[in-house]
Amino acid sequence: MSKYTRPAAAGIAAAAIAALCAVPLISTSAQAARTTSTSHSKHVLLISVDGMHQSDLDWYVATHPKSALAELTRSGREYTKASTSNPSDSDPGGTALMTGGNPRSTGVYYDVEYSHKVDEPGAACTPGHAATGGNVVYDSPDDALPGVPDLSTGAAHAFPSFDENGSIYGSAGADRNPALIMNLKNDASSFDKSTFPINPATCKSIMPWDYLGDNSIFQVIHAAGLRTAWSDKHAIYMSFNGPGSQGKSIDDFFGPEIDSQAVMPNGKPYPQDDDWAHIDAATKQYDGYKVQAMLNEIDGLDHSGKNHVGTPAIFGMNFQTVSVAQKIRSTPADLISDGHGGYTTSAPQPGGYQWLNGKLVPGPVLSSAFASVDAQLGRMVAELAKKGLAGSTTIFVTAKHGQSPQDPSKLVTVQDGPIVDAINAEWAKTHPGKTLIVAGTSDDLWQSYLSDNSQAAANFVKSYLWDHTAKGFNASKAPVTVQHSGLTHIWAGAQAARFFGVPVGNGRYPDVFGKVQEGVVYAKPTKLAEHGGMNAGDRHVLMIVNGAGVRPQVVRTPVETTQVAPTVLALLGLNPNSLRAVQVEGTRVLPGAVAHTGR
Template sequence: MFRRPARPVTAAAAALAAVGGLTVTATAATPTPATSTSAHSPAHVARHVLLLSIDGLHQSDLAWYVARHPRSALARLATGGVEYTHARTTDPSDSFPGLVGQLTGGNPGTTGIYYDDGYSSALLPAGTTHCAGAEPGAEVDFTEDLDRNKDSIDAGQGLAGLPGSILKMTGVARGLIDPSKLPVDPKTCKPVYPHSYLKVNTVFNVARKAGLRTAWSDKHVAYEILNGPSGNGVQDLFAPEINSQAIGYPAGMDWTKDNAATEQYDGYKVKAVLNEIDGYDHSRTHKTGTPAVFGMNFQSVSTAQKLPASEGLTGGYAAKGVPGPLLAKNLAFVDQEVGGFLTELRMQHLDGSTTVILSSKHGQSPTDPKALTRIDDGPLLDGLNAAWKKAHPGAGDLVAHSVDDDAMLIWLNDRSQAATAFAKAYLLAQSGTGNDIAGKAKPFTASGLKTLYAGAAAARYFHVEPGDSRVPDLFGIAQYGVVYTGGKSKIAEHGGAHADDLDVPLVVSGAATPHGVRVSGPVETTQIAPTILRLLGLNPRALDAVRVEHTATLPVR
């Protein structure tokens, strides 16, 4: 990483150390003036917080880029604010729990959000209309499948002139969700929307209650979950569908299958945020004032890591932790767009009152191309069901639902100790042949798993009681390099618990923060939520998850 010459530790840096007993290095060219203000009571607050998630980005990727581009926008953020070099995201390292953690302060056991596609043994299947006596157990799918039309970038709104007209997409995403695709609450016999499935409130809820404006941009309309239990947290939610048909590209290709397409897609969200910086809603139709809390996710780093090749460039990593040509190109794209935000903030005279927080919902694994082992999980699950039926004549499938990326999350129809033990023993006994980075045969053992938590052990892993209606009955941590996929179309994934999945960047830069400080002690991305409230002069304990988990604010001053 690019490092300026070390300077004496300033009062601001000393305050950082006082918060969490962390190792702090001050690297600012100009020392921060001394202040008697405590770490928990900043001398001044920000008026705006811009949160940016660069999905898939590792701290090592940021360090690699900054070292080679010391005058870049990413370098200005990393070296000009507070950089936390040992930040970890939620486990499982999926987009939904990752972002929910950043904006609630809670981990999956508290928020109830384990993945974007999960399961609940307490809800009824989507489409249930006669609830009395219905058998509970339902997939909880918060992916593109909820859209009224998942093949259209406007999720079914029916805009003309797409994709150029996408900024006209509504900021009230709930209306673009097909209620017939939602699980059903047996008590009310009504669909459960994402926001009401979330167990805790969000930063947006607290900000709204304080009379502040809120906005967010993300990849599915299901991100209306950020509205929180009250249903009104995000005033302007711009959520074009990333898994829709990429207009102008070959039929059947969505915006993630070509990195140029993903950059184009990200560009729409960038325009939305620029409009918000300028004091408009995302469409630039209504003058609303710059939000107090707003931001977006970038998806294109993630696709540059996953795709074997795109735009004539090799994807992923050239060697362990070394970005290959496509990823290096995309990091430059993201840097340019982040630079655009910093420029616009300065032009609108908001740079002195805005704090920018940069992080990632999740990392991506493996960063070592030689470690890749792709395994088709379909035969493993089919084999488990077949073995269960053979051992229990007349029984149905044991597996109720499963999500396998570079981890295994499995929910069972029979949640007994005997059933979870049976599933664990079966999976750990399976060996077979997958394929490597070149598509050549590569053997695997234990279903590609390093560790498999089952039943009560899985519940303890997530700090919930056994029998919790949402916790997976089995949670498997894959061997390093294992990606569960039936084909050869991707070379990395997330969801697991390896360092490549969890170690993400975290930078806080701008108003109400010191400059040129590096914090090397461990922090978690759930600490972003209370920190946002602290920066805005609001009470972090207004967040439910902060009170439950005692989530600390990041050491910002």
């Protein structure tokens, strides 16, 4: 991702959460959560195949009619017009699945954002003072061990630790046996709390779960006395526990750090010497650990496979291999064993999509990624059947986000740093010594947070962006120039507030928010695509619901991924109205997914 921030991390204060919430958080007691729903499920398995579009599902099912995805689609309910949150980044996208809310109620706009309602980490603080504003960074830099040595070169502070808190591999992060990651226990010790934002009302760091403006399905389900579990790519996604949870609504969270150094099963670093998210063969290995956690949980064990705890009522994971295969220009797709404990990787192949016989189809690495996900889904379905849980489990297969562009001929990579520098330099001409853009994220959208959050300042940025061209590179790395800084629409100040449906004084939304021209990615010319934006490739994802009582049907009515959360509760016999976002945003149960919701 291409990100620009001040050198600290920040989130939102409890006072800001209270200001956001026009409706108090709904009680998550078992009594309040129960409903009269006729439920067919004791368990819900929720799978996010990050990056996977509806068009990808159509292609895969057509070309692999006997696959697990094809069978789940045929015998389940397929929603062909499902859209993610907007922005469609992994954090707001995942939060939407878990809360039923968009950023207007969750307050989550990106994994890297800014709030005018908090102080920077470590800032001098007197309780009750006016907030000075600060970065909101809930990401891998918040790991307790954000920098451990490179196992290949010995370079210091090269990667975060695979186990975040060093409880398995030690403070040196020497993860020479990556399979030990199954013993990981994520809790507050996984974080370096000094990187978190400061609540100006209390002068205390804001934990990631208290950042959310909405309660989560894990809070409702846990409060009803049912077991919960989730696996994701960063420990920071313990934010899904929800506000006021003390981080204890998810009984079994498993979050191996994907930004850590990729290590082959024999303990040797991958020859590419990169993290798990930049070598697709390594990403498949990484996803495999989370799949094993799912299999263990299906078997009634915890994610480590060591303790008998019972199959969770709600559990699931996200796959990363498709997302990586869509973004990387060239990467090995497979890890190859020599049969004697040694490993190597296959030769690098092109990532992303390609034109073949006049049709846009997945290239070799991406095709392999879809096949890998399908095989792993097949293992989970088979294990459910083996344990006699197929008739009492509903499976969701969807995606936190898509990826854009799919068509490589539309790609234009533009570095956002020079644009930000130019805007700040122009502002300084009439405001000496003042930096205007203090934070933001640009992937394949534009977000800017301003030191002066007046309408006039926001209009200044909007006008500059619209009136200037930007230089970039196409997929062949030939130089090109784009109009309007690569944007097609810009919302500034009050316009941005209205776009998101929040009060102007909310303090969380981007002061300037922009939709990119399709294909524009703010990055160096090393990527083929990115996510986070609002074009069709970013937001039009697959959605399958398969389980007992779910009538097979293709549903062409537009739906949103936010609707997963209330549907999960209804399937488990719990009240969807227990979710604040259901009340604030009017989020509805997916049509036809539940016979009777008791609403």
